[in-house]
Amino acid sequence: xxxxVFVAANAREGLAxxxxxxxxxxxxxSTRPHPQGVELLASAYGELAVPAISExxxxxxxxxxxxxxxxxxxxxxxxxxxxxxxxxxxxxxVRVALMQTLFAAGFGSALARTLAARLPRGLDTxxxxxxxxxxxxxNLPLQGRDADLLARGGRYALVGSTGSGKTTTxxxxxxxxxxxxxxxxxxxxxxxxxxxxxxxxxTVYADLLGVSLHVAEDLDKLAQLLPHLAAKKLVLIDTxxxxxxxPRTREGQALDALGxxxxxxxxxxxxxxxxxxxxxxxGQGAAACILTKLDETPQPGAALDSLxxxxxxLAYISGGQRVPEDLHAPNATYLIDRxxxxxxxxxxxxxxxxxxxxxxxxxxxxxxxxxxKGTSVG
Ligand SMILES: Nc1nc2c(ncn2[C@@H]2O[C@H](COP(=O)(O)OP(=O)(O)OP(=O)(O)O)[C@@H](O)[C@H]2O)c(=O)[nH]1
Ligand SMILES: [Mg+2]
Numbered sequence: 001x002x003x004x005v006f007v008a009a010n011a012r013e014g015l016a017x018x019x020x021x022x023x024x025x026x027x028x029x030s031t032r033p034h035p036q037g038v039e040l041l042a043s044a045y046g047e048l049a050v051p052a053i054s055e056x057x058x059x060x061x062x063x064x065x066x067x068x069x070x071x072x073x074x075x076x077x078x079x080x081x082x083x084x085x086x087x088x089x090x091x092x093x094v095r096v097a098l099m100q101t102l103f104a105a106g107f108g109s110a111l112a113r114t115l116a117a118r119l120p121r122g123l124d125t126x127x128x129x130x131x132x133x134x135x136x137x138x139n140l141p142l143q144g145r146d147a148d149l150l151a152r153g154g155r156y157a158l159v160g161s162t163g164s165g166k167t168t169t170x171x172x173x174x175x176x177x178x179x180x181x182x183x184x185x186x187x188x189x190x191x192x193x194x195x196x197x198x199x200x201x202x203t204v205y206a207d208l209l210g211v212s213l214h215v216a217e218d219l220d221k222l223a224q225l226l227p228h229l230a231a232k233k234l235v236l237i238d239t240x241x242x243x244x245x246x247p248r249t250r251e252g253q254a255l256d257a258l259g260x261x262x263x264x265x266x267x268x269x270x271x272x273x274x275x276x277x278x279x280x281x282x283g284q285g286a287a288a289c290i291l292t293k294l295d296e297t298p299q300p301g302a303a304l305d306s307l308x309x310x311x312x313x314l315a316y317i318s319g320g321q322r323v324p325e326d327l328h329a330p331n332a333t334y335l336i337d338r339x340x341x342x343x344x345x346x347x348x349x350x351x352x353x354x355x356x357x358x359x360x361x362x363x364x365x366x367x368x369x370x371x372x373k374g375t376s377v378g
Contacts, residue, residue, distance in 0.1 A: 002043065003029060009037040011080040018042040027069060028076045094128045095119055101132065103359070104350060105343030106301030108272060111309060133336060139308050140332040143288050143315040149263070150176050153233040155226065157191070157255050158290075159282050160265035161274075162241035165292035165318060167198070169265050170238050171205035173316075175324030177234040183210040185233035189225065191216045192240040202238055205323065219254050226258060244274075244281035261287040263315065269293040272302035279306045288315035295319040295326075299342035304335060 004022070008014035011031065018026045022044040029041040095116045102112040115135060123131060143149070149156060150173060158166040170188065177186040188206050190213065192198035199215055206213035214229070216222035222237070229235050237260060255262055264282040266275060268291045283289055289312045291303055307314055317335070320326030351359055 106299040143313040157237035172327035244277040268303035292318040301339040
Protein backbone atom coordinates (compact mmCIF):
# COMPACT_ATOMS: atom_id res chain seq x y z
CA UNK A 1 0.00 0.00 0.00
CA UNK A 2 1.52 3.35 -0.99
CA UNK A 3 0.51 6.41 0.93
CA UNK A 4 0.72 9.84 -0.65
CA VAL A 5 0.85 13.27 0.93
CA PHE A 6 -1.30 16.11 -0.40
CA VAL A 7 -1.06 19.74 0.68
CA ALA A 8 -3.86 22.07 -0.32
CA ALA A 9 -5.26 25.47 0.61
CA ASN A 10 -8.31 23.88 2.20
CA ALA A 11 -9.89 20.50 2.87
CA ARG A 12 -12.34 20.70 0.00
CA GLU A 13 -9.56 21.41 -2.49
CA GLY A 14 -7.42 18.69 -0.93
CA LEU A 15 -10.20 16.12 -1.23
CA ALA A 16 -10.78 17.10 -4.84
CA UNK A 17 -7.07 16.59 -5.62
CA UNK A 18 -7.02 13.24 -3.82
CA UNK A 19 -9.96 12.12 -5.95
CA UNK A 20 -8.47 13.46 -9.14
CA UNK A 21 -5.15 11.74 -8.63
CA UNK A 22 -6.11 8.55 -6.78
CA UNK A 23 -9.67 8.02 -7.99
CA UNK A 24 -13.13 8.46 -6.49
CA UNK A 25 -12.61 5.62 -4.06
CA UNK A 26 -9.42 6.97 -2.52
CA UNK A 27 -9.15 6.58 1.24
CA UNK A 28 -8.06 9.59 3.29
CA UNK A 29 -5.97 8.21 6.14
CA SER A 30 -5.34 11.37 8.10
CA THR A 31 -5.55 15.15 7.97
CA ARG A 32 -3.81 17.89 9.89
CA PRO A 33 -3.35 21.62 9.61
CA HIS A 34 -0.38 22.72 7.48
CA PRO A 35 1.22 26.17 7.11
CA GLN A 36 -0.26 26.27 3.58
CA GLY A 37 -3.70 25.06 4.65
CA VAL A 38 -4.20 21.37 5.21
CA GLU A 39 -2.20 18.19 4.74
CA LEU A 40 -3.91 14.93 3.79
CA LEU A 41 -2.45 11.42 3.78
CA ALA A 42 -4.31 9.28 1.27
CA SER A 43 -4.09 6.00 -0.53
CA ALA A 44 -5.84 4.56 -3.59
CA TYR A 45 -8.74 2.40 -2.49
CA GLY A 46 -7.77 -0.53 -4.74
CA GLU A 47 -4.45 -0.84 -3.00
CA LEU A 48 -6.20 -1.41 0.28
CA ALA A 49 -9.00 -3.58 -0.93
CA VAL A 50 -7.28 -6.00 -3.30
CA PRO A 51 -4.91 -7.71 -0.84
CA ALA A 52 -7.69 -8.02 1.71
CA ILE A 53 -9.90 -9.89 -0.75
CA SER A 54 -7.19 -12.10 -2.25
CA GLU A 55 -5.64 -13.06 1.05
CA UNK A 56 -8.81 -14.24 2.67
CA UNK A 57 -11.37 -16.46 1.00
CA UNK A 58 -13.91 -15.44 3.64
CA UNK A 59 -16.05 -13.11 1.52
CA UNK A 60 -18.31 -12.22 4.44
CA UNK A 61 -15.20 -11.07 6.31
CA UNK A 62 -14.00 -9.11 3.30
CA UNK A 63 -17.26 -7.33 2.85
CA UNK A 64 -17.17 -6.49 6.57
CA UNK A 65 -13.77 -4.90 6.03
CA UNK A 66 -15.04 -3.02 2.98
CA UNK A 67 -18.04 -1.80 4.94
CA UNK A 68 -15.80 -0.70 7.76
CA UNK A 69 -13.55 1.15 5.31
CA UNK A 70 -16.56 2.86 3.75
CA UNK A 71 -17.72 3.88 7.22
CA UNK A 72 -14.30 5.29 8.11
CA UNK A 73 -14.16 7.11 4.80
CA UNK A 74 -17.57 8.67 5.48
CA UNK A 75 -16.46 9.71 8.96
CA UNK A 76 -13.32 11.35 7.63
CA UNK A 77 -15.23 13.12 4.92
CA UNK A 78 -17.60 14.50 7.53
CA UNK A 79 -14.74 15.70 9.66
CA UNK A 80 -13.09 17.32 6.68
CA UNK A 81 -16.29 19.03 5.67
CA UNK A 82 -16.67 20.32 9.22
CA UNK A 83 -13.08 21.49 9.10
CA UNK A 84 -13.75 23.20 5.77
CA UNK A 85 -16.81 24.88 7.30
CA UNK A 86 -14.69 26.21 10.18
CA UNK A 87 -11.97 27.37 7.78
CA UNK A 88 -14.59 28.99 5.52
CA UNK A 89 -16.07 30.80 8.49
CA UNK A 90 -12.72 32.22 9.44
CA UNK A 91 -11.87 33.19 5.86
CA UNK A 92 -15.26 34.50 4.74
CA UNK A 93 -17.55 34.90 7.76
CA VAL A 94 -20.07 37.07 5.92
CA ARG A 95 -20.70 34.50 3.18
CA VAL A 96 -21.11 31.72 5.73
CA ALA A 97 -23.50 33.90 7.78
CA LEU A 98 -25.59 34.42 4.64
CA MET A 99 -25.90 30.66 4.17
CA GLN A 100 -26.75 30.19 7.85
CA THR A 101 -29.52 32.78 7.56
CA LEU A 102 -30.99 30.94 4.57
CA PHE A 103 -30.69 27.45 6.07
CA ALA A 104 -32.22 28.61 9.36
CA ALA A 105 -35.22 30.04 7.47
CA GLY A 106 -35.82 26.76 5.67
CA PHE A 107 -34.30 27.67 2.30
CA GLY A 108 -32.44 24.80 0.62
CA SER A 109 -28.76 24.35 -0.05
CA ALA A 110 -28.97 24.74 -3.86
CA LEU A 111 -30.32 28.29 -3.56
CA ALA A 112 -28.10 29.11 -0.56
CA ARG A 113 -24.96 28.10 -2.44
CA THR A 114 -26.01 29.99 -5.57
CA LEU A 115 -26.65 33.19 -3.62
CA ALA A 116 -23.48 32.82 -1.53
CA ALA A 117 -21.47 32.50 -4.74
CA ARG A 118 -23.02 35.70 -6.11
CA LEU A 119 -22.59 37.81 -2.99
CA PRO A 120 -20.55 40.88 -3.96
CA ARG A 121 -17.16 41.10 -2.24
CA GLY A 122 -16.46 43.53 0.55
CA LEU A 123 -19.92 43.79 2.15
CA ASP A 124 -20.19 43.79 5.93
CA THR A 125 -22.72 41.68 7.82
CA UNK A 126 -25.48 44.29 7.76
CA UNK A 127 -25.00 45.10 4.07
CA UNK A 128 -25.00 41.37 3.29
CA UNK A 129 -28.33 40.81 5.04
CA UNK A 130 -29.77 43.81 3.16
CA UNK A 131 -28.42 42.44 -0.15
CA UNK A 132 -29.88 39.00 0.60
CA UNK A 133 -33.32 40.42 1.39
CA UNK A 134 -33.33 42.49 -1.79
CA UNK A 135 -32.20 39.59 -3.98
CA UNK A 136 -34.88 37.30 -2.56
CA UNK A 137 -37.59 39.95 -3.02
CA UNK A 138 -36.49 40.61 -6.59
CA ASN A 139 -36.41 36.92 -7.47
CA LEU A 140 -39.72 35.85 -5.99
CA PRO A 141 -41.86 35.34 -9.09
CA LEU A 142 -45.21 37.06 -8.68
CA GLN A 143 -48.10 37.12 -11.11
CA GLY A 144 -48.24 40.71 -12.41
CA ARG A 145 -51.37 42.74 -11.80
CA ASP A 146 -51.98 43.01 -15.54
CA ALA A 147 -52.17 39.22 -15.65
CA ASP A 148 -54.82 39.07 -12.88
CA LEU A 149 -56.55 35.76 -13.52
CA LEU A 150 -59.91 36.84 -12.21
CA ALA A 151 -60.05 40.16 -14.05
CA ARG A 152 -59.16 38.51 -17.35
CA GLY A 153 -61.43 35.52 -16.78
CA GLY A 154 -60.91 32.17 -18.50
CA ARG A 155 -61.06 28.50 -17.64
CA TYR A 156 -59.00 27.42 -14.70
CA ALA A 157 -58.58 24.04 -13.01
CA LEU A 158 -57.22 23.89 -9.50
CA VAL A 159 -54.77 21.01 -9.16
CA GLY A 160 -52.69 19.86 -6.22
CA SER A 161 -52.06 17.28 -3.53
CA THR A 162 -54.83 15.89 -1.35
CA GLY A 163 -56.11 18.43 1.14
CA SER A 164 -53.92 21.27 -0.15
CA GLY A 165 -56.95 23.58 -0.14
CA LYS A 166 -58.18 23.39 -3.75
CA THR A 167 -61.93 23.45 -3.08
CA THR A 168 -61.72 26.15 -0.42
CA THR A 169 -59.50 28.30 -2.66
CA UNK A 170 -61.84 27.74 -5.60
CA UNK A 171 -64.73 29.09 -3.51
CA UNK A 172 -62.66 32.15 -2.58
CA UNK A 173 -61.77 32.76 -6.24
CA UNK A 174 -65.39 32.28 -7.27
CA UNK A 175 -66.52 34.90 -4.75
CA UNK A 176 -64.03 37.37 -6.22
CA UNK A 177 -65.14 36.43 -9.71
CA UNK A 178 -68.74 37.18 -8.76
CA UNK A 179 -67.67 40.58 -7.40
CA UNK A 180 -65.85 41.35 -10.64
CA UNK A 181 -68.22 39.95 -13.27
CA UNK A 182 -71.53 39.10 -11.58
CA UNK A 183 -72.91 35.70 -10.58
CA UNK A 184 -74.26 34.96 -14.06
CA UNK A 185 -70.77 35.14 -15.58
CA UNK A 186 -69.21 32.54 -13.27
CA UNK A 187 -69.58 28.73 -13.38
CA UNK A 188 -68.14 26.03 -11.15
CA UNK A 189 -67.34 22.51 -12.32
CA UNK A 190 -66.87 19.57 -9.97
CA UNK A 191 -64.42 17.25 -11.72
CA UNK A 192 -63.54 15.38 -8.53
CA UNK A 193 -65.03 11.96 -9.21
CA UNK A 194 -62.89 10.18 -6.63
CA UNK A 195 -63.95 11.52 -3.27
CA UNK A 196 -67.37 10.96 -1.80
CA UNK A 197 -68.95 14.31 -0.96
CA UNK A 198 -66.62 16.33 -3.17
CA UNK A 199 -69.46 17.71 -5.33
CA UNK A 200 -71.61 18.29 -2.23
CA UNK A 201 -68.88 20.54 -0.75
CA UNK A 202 -68.93 22.59 -3.95
CA THR A 203 -72.74 22.70 -4.07
CA VAL A 204 -72.76 24.58 -0.77
CA TYR A 205 -70.42 27.24 -2.14
CA ALA A 206 -72.29 27.47 -5.48
CA ASP A 207 -75.60 28.02 -3.63
CA LEU A 208 -74.08 30.65 -1.35
CA LEU A 209 -72.67 32.57 -4.31
CA GLY A 210 -75.63 32.00 -6.62
CA VAL A 211 -73.46 30.59 -9.43
CA SER A 212 -74.15 27.54 -11.57
CA LEU A 213 -72.55 24.21 -10.71
CA HIS A 214 -71.82 21.43 -13.19
CA VAL A 215 -70.44 17.96 -12.69
CA ALA A 216 -67.96 16.26 -15.03
CA GLU A 217 -66.93 12.78 -13.91
CA ASP A 218 -64.05 12.48 -16.34
CA LEU A 219 -62.13 14.34 -19.01
CA ASP A 220 -64.47 13.27 -21.81
CA LYS A 221 -67.44 14.67 -19.91
CA LEU A 222 -65.51 17.86 -19.24
CA ALA A 223 -64.67 18.17 -22.96
CA GLN A 224 -68.39 17.85 -23.75
CA LEU A 225 -69.40 20.32 -21.04
CA LEU A 226 -66.98 23.19 -21.76
CA PRO A 227 -68.57 24.35 -25.06
CA HIS A 228 -71.84 24.82 -23.15
CA LEU A 229 -70.04 27.19 -20.79
CA ALA A 230 -68.51 29.29 -23.57
CA ALA A 231 -70.56 32.36 -22.57
CA LYS A 232 -69.21 32.35 -19.01
CA LYS A 233 -66.46 34.82 -18.28
CA LEU A 234 -64.93 32.66 -15.56
CA VAL A 235 -65.08 28.86 -15.27
CA LEU A 236 -63.44 27.33 -12.21
CA ILE A 237 -62.86 23.58 -12.19
CA ASP A 238 -62.28 21.66 -8.97
CA THR A 239 -60.17 18.52 -9.39
CA UNK A 240 -59.44 15.56 -7.13
CA UNK A 241 -56.34 15.72 -4.98
CA UNK A 242 -53.61 13.16 -5.65
CA UNK A 243 -50.29 12.42 -4.06
CA UNK A 244 -47.63 13.94 -6.32
CA UNK A 245 -46.33 10.48 -7.27
CA UNK A 246 -49.79 9.14 -8.22
CA PRO A 247 -49.90 8.38 -11.96
CA ARG A 248 -53.29 10.12 -12.12
CA THR A 249 -51.52 13.50 -11.83
CA ARG A 250 -50.99 13.15 -15.61
CA GLU A 251 -54.65 14.02 -16.03
CA GLY A 252 -53.56 17.55 -15.19
CA GLN A 253 -51.65 17.83 -18.45
CA ALA A 254 -54.66 16.53 -20.42
CA LEU A 255 -56.55 19.61 -19.22
CA ASP A 256 -54.23 21.79 -21.30
CA ALA A 257 -55.58 20.18 -24.47
CA LEU A 258 -59.06 21.39 -23.49
CA GLY A 259 -57.89 25.00 -23.22
CA UNK A 260 -58.03 24.85 -19.44
CA UNK A 261 -55.20 26.59 -17.59
CA UNK A 262 -53.97 24.94 -14.44
CA UNK A 263 -53.44 26.64 -11.08
CA UNK A 264 -51.20 24.64 -8.76
CA UNK A 265 -52.54 24.83 -5.22
CA UNK A 266 -49.70 24.04 -2.85
CA UNK A 267 -49.75 24.05 0.91
CA UNK A 268 -46.78 25.99 2.29
CA UNK A 269 -47.16 24.11 5.58
CA UNK A 270 -45.35 20.99 4.39
CA UNK A 271 -41.74 19.92 4.68
CA UNK A 272 -39.48 21.14 1.89
CA UNK A 273 -39.24 17.78 0.09
CA UNK A 274 -43.04 17.48 -0.12
CA UNK A 275 -43.34 21.04 -1.45
CA UNK A 276 -40.68 20.30 -4.03
CA UNK A 277 -42.50 17.14 -5.16
CA UNK A 278 -45.80 18.98 -5.45
CA UNK A 279 -44.17 21.89 -7.27
CA UNK A 280 -42.56 19.51 -9.76
CA UNK A 281 -45.68 17.42 -10.43
CA UNK A 282 -48.41 20.04 -10.28
CA GLY A 283 -46.44 23.20 -11.06
CA GLN A 284 -44.91 22.11 -14.35
CA GLY A 285 -46.86 23.76 -17.16
CA ALA A 286 -49.24 25.46 -14.70
CA ALA A 287 -50.27 29.07 -15.34
CA ALA A 288 -49.54 30.06 -11.75
CA CYS A 289 -49.31 28.85 -8.17
CA ILE A 290 -51.46 29.55 -5.15
CA LEU A 291 -49.77 29.02 -1.79
CA THR A 292 -52.16 27.98 0.95
CA LYS A 293 -52.08 27.51 4.73
CA LEU A 294 -49.57 30.30 5.31
CA ASP A 295 -51.33 30.86 8.63
CA GLU A 296 -50.10 27.40 9.65
CA THR A 297 -46.58 27.88 8.31
CA PRO A 298 -44.05 29.27 10.78
CA GLN A 299 -41.23 28.94 8.23
CA PRO A 300 -42.42 29.57 4.68
CA GLY A 301 -38.81 29.65 3.41
CA ALA A 302 -39.02 26.19 1.79
CA ALA A 303 -42.13 27.12 -0.23
CA LEU A 304 -40.58 30.40 -1.40
CA ASP A 305 -37.33 28.62 -2.27
CA SER A 306 -39.25 26.17 -4.46
CA LEU A 307 -41.13 29.00 -6.22
CA UNK A 308 -37.89 30.88 -6.90
CA UNK A 309 -36.18 27.83 -8.39
CA UNK A 310 -39.19 26.71 -10.45
CA UNK A 311 -39.91 30.29 -11.59
CA UNK A 312 -43.59 29.60 -11.11
CA UNK A 313 -45.53 32.88 -10.70
CA LEU A 314 -47.39 33.20 -7.45
CA ALA A 315 -50.94 34.43 -8.10
CA TYR A 316 -52.49 34.35 -4.60
CA ILE A 317 -51.73 33.42 -1.04
CA SER A 318 -54.19 31.91 1.37
CA GLY A 319 -53.87 32.45 5.08
CA GLY A 320 -56.95 30.85 6.59
CA GLN A 321 -60.15 28.90 6.08
CA ARG A 322 -62.57 31.81 5.77
CA VAL A 323 -64.30 32.14 2.41
CA PRO A 324 -63.77 34.61 0.80
CA GLU A 325 -61.72 36.76 3.20
CA ASP A 326 -58.56 34.68 3.50
CA LEU A 327 -57.22 35.08 -0.01
CA HIS A 328 -54.77 37.81 -0.91
CA ALA A 329 -52.60 39.07 -3.71
CA PRO A 330 -49.00 38.24 -2.78
CA ASN A 331 -46.57 40.87 -1.60
CA ALA A 332 -42.92 39.88 -2.09
CA THR A 333 -41.55 42.08 0.68
CA TYR A 334 -44.03 40.74 3.21
CA LEU A 335 -43.39 37.11 2.23
CA ILE A 336 -39.59 37.34 2.27
CA ASP A 337 -39.58 39.23 5.57
CA ARG A 338 -41.84 36.58 7.06
CA UNK A 339 -39.57 33.83 5.79
CA UNK A 340 -36.41 35.48 7.17
CA UNK A 341 -38.13 36.09 10.49
CA UNK A 342 -39.07 32.40 10.54
CA UNK A 343 -35.34 31.63 10.69
CA UNK A 344 -35.13 33.34 14.08
CA UNK A 345 -37.74 31.11 15.70
CA UNK A 346 -36.48 29.14 18.63
CA UNK A 347 -37.58 25.61 17.80
CA UNK A 348 -36.03 22.20 18.57
CA UNK A 349 -35.19 22.03 14.86
CA UNK A 350 -33.00 25.15 14.87
CA UNK A 351 -29.29 24.33 14.58
CA UNK A 352 -27.01 25.27 17.49
CA UNK A 353 -23.53 26.67 16.82
CA UNK A 354 -21.90 23.27 17.40
CA UNK A 355 -24.30 21.55 14.97
CA UNK A 356 -23.16 23.58 11.98
CA UNK A 357 -19.95 21.65 11.19
CA UNK A 358 -21.91 18.38 11.28
CA UNK A 359 -24.60 19.91 9.09
CA UNK A 360 -21.88 21.06 6.70
CA UNK A 361 -20.61 17.48 6.56
CA UNK A 362 -24.03 16.13 5.64
CA UNK A 363 -24.48 18.86 3.06
CA UNK A 364 -21.05 18.17 1.55
CA UNK A 365 -21.91 14.47 1.23
CA UNK A 366 -25.22 15.32 -0.41
CA UNK A 367 -23.50 17.67 -2.85
CA UNK A 368 -20.96 14.96 -3.63
CA UNK A 369 -23.71 12.41 -4.33
CA UNK A 370 -25.35 14.94 -6.65
CA UNK A 371 -22.04 15.49 -8.45
CA UNK A 372 -21.49 11.74 -8.78
CA LYS A 373 -25.01 11.27 -10.11
CA GLY A 374 -24.44 14.12 -12.59
CA THR A 375 -21.14 12.58 -13.69
CA SER A 376 -22.62 9.12 -14.19
CA VAL A 377 -25.59 10.51 -16.13
CA GLY A 378 -23.48 12.84 -18.25
N1 LIG B 1 -55.52 26.98 8.05
C1 LIG B 1 -55.88 26.91 6.79
N2 LIG B 1 -56.68 25.93 6.39
C2 LIG B 1 -57.03 25.87 5.09
C3 LIG B 1 -56.56 26.80 4.14
N3 LIG B 1 -57.06 26.45 2.93
C4 LIG B 1 -57.83 25.36 3.14
N4 LIG B 1 -57.81 25.00 4.45
C5 LIG B 1 -58.47 23.87 5.09
O1 LIG B 1 -57.85 22.67 4.66
C6 LIG B 1 -58.79 21.62 4.62
C7 LIG B 1 -58.79 21.00 3.23
O2 LIG B 1 -59.25 21.97 2.30
P1 LIG B 1 -59.95 21.60 0.93
O3 LIG B 1 -60.27 22.87 0.24
O4 LIG B 1 -61.08 20.63 1.13
O5 LIG B 1 -58.74 20.85 0.24
P2 LIG B 1 -58.75 20.07 -1.14
O6 LIG B 1 -57.43 20.31 -1.76
O7 LIG B 1 -59.95 20.44 -1.94
O8 LIG B 1 -58.88 18.58 -0.62
P3 LIG B 1 -59.19 17.26 -1.50
O9 LIG B 1 -60.30 17.63 -2.43
O10 LIG B 1 -59.58 16.25 -0.48
O11 LIG B 1 -57.93 16.92 -2.21
C8 LIG B 1 -60.13 22.24 4.99
O12 LIG B 1 -60.33 22.03 6.35
C9 LIG B 1 -59.92 23.72 4.71
O13 LIG B 1 -60.74 24.56 5.51
C10 LIG B 1 -55.68 27.85 4.60
O14 LIG B 1 -55.19 28.70 3.86
N5 LIG B 1 -55.38 27.84 5.94
MG1 LIG C 1 -61.42 19.26 -2.78
